[in-house]
Amino acid sequence: MVSACLCGEPCRYDGKAVLCDDPDFLRWQSQGRFIPVCPEVLAGLAVPRGESQRCGARVVTIDGKDVTDAFYEGGRACVAIAEEQDVAFCIFKQRSPSCGSTIIHDGTFTGIKIPGQGVATELLREAGYVVLGEDQMEEILKVEEQTR
Numbered sequence: 001m002v003s004a005c006l007c008g009e010p011c012r013y014d015g016k017a018v019l020c021d022d023p024d025f026l027r028w029q030s031q032g033r034f035i036p037v038c039p040e041v042l043a044g045l046a047v048p049r050g051e052s053q054r055c056g057a058r059v060v061t062i063d064g065k066d067v068t069d070a071f072y073e074g075g076r077a078c079v080a081i082a083e084e085q086d087v088a089f090c091i092f093k094q095r096s097p098s099c100g101s102t103i104i105h106d107g108t109f110t111g112i113k114i115p116g117q118g119v120a121t122e123l124l125r126e127a128g129y130v131v132l133g134e135d136q137m138e139e140i141l142k143v144e145e146q147t148r
Contacts, residue, residue, distance in 0.1 A: 001034075001035045001036075001037055001078065001081065001082055001085070001087045001089075001090040001091075001124075001129075002029075002034040002035065002036050002037070002090070002091045002092070003036070003037070003038065003091070003092045003093040003096070003099045003134075004036035004037055004038040004041070005017045005018050005019075005038065005093055006018060006019065006020040006025070006036075006091065006092075006093055006134055007019070007020075007029055007034060007036045009036060009038065010047065011038040011040070011041050011047050012047075012048075013040070013047075013048060013049050013050065013051050013052065014048055014051070015047050015048035018093065020091075020134045022134070022137050024137060024140075024141060025091070025134070025137070028144075035081065035085050035087065037077075037078055037081060038074075038098075039071065039074030039075055039077065039078050039098040039099065039118075039119070039120040040052075040070070040071070040074050040098055041074075042073075042074045042077040042078065043070040043071065043073040043074030043077065044070065044073075045067070045070055045074075049061075050062055050063055050065065051109065052067055052071070052097050053097050053104070053105040053106070053108075053109060054097045054100075054104050054105070054107055054116065054118065054119070055107035056107070059071040059097050059119060060107070062109050068119075071097060071098055071118075071119040071120075072119055072123070074098060074119070074120060075098065075118075075119045075120035075121075075122065075123035075124070076123060078120045078123065078124060079123050079124055079127045079129075082124060082127070082129055083127070087129065088143075088144075088147040089129065089130040089131070089132065089140075089143050089144070089147060090121075090124055090129055090130065090131040090132070091132055091133075091134055091140060092118070092120070092121055092131055092132070092133060092134070093133070093134060094133035094134060094135055095113060096118050097118050097119065098118040098119055098120045098121075099118045099120055099121055100116060100117055100118040100121060100133070101117055101118075101121050101131050101132055101133040101136070102115060102116075102117070102133055102136075103115065103116065103133070104116040104117065104118060117131075130143055
């Protein structure tokens with residue numbers, strides 16, 4: 001399972017994609033090995049939408065709207081897809097309030113990043129799935145080798 005924005009789908013909050021250009025990633029994508037997901041879109045949030053950040057257990061938009069429930073709904077949808085599709089592991093977008101695996105924004109909307117994980121990553125890990133960020137290709141290659 002892969003963050004859809006990394007696959008070139010313009011589904012981020014700003015309506016853009018952030019295509020991962022790693023050669024292994026691109027090869028796996030061309031081989032059709034990915035199940036692209038956007039937890040926020042799965043939860044019915046619009047594209048584009050207000051920027052959101054995690055503030056502890058809550059997720060809020062830049063204008064203060066609490067969107068926690070939608071983020072957990074999207075995370076639960078990812079877990080259901082992972083179970084249904086027998087996903088081996090996940091490659092998710094760092095810094096995302098849904099998908100971040102080691103780094104997220106601190107909730108102040110000032111660009112400060114802190115150690116943490118997004119909501120979908122949290123729920124997938126609780127369900128037993130390995131979730132890595134696109135910047136962890138060395139680890140991803142090891143996990144991919146183990147799941148063959």
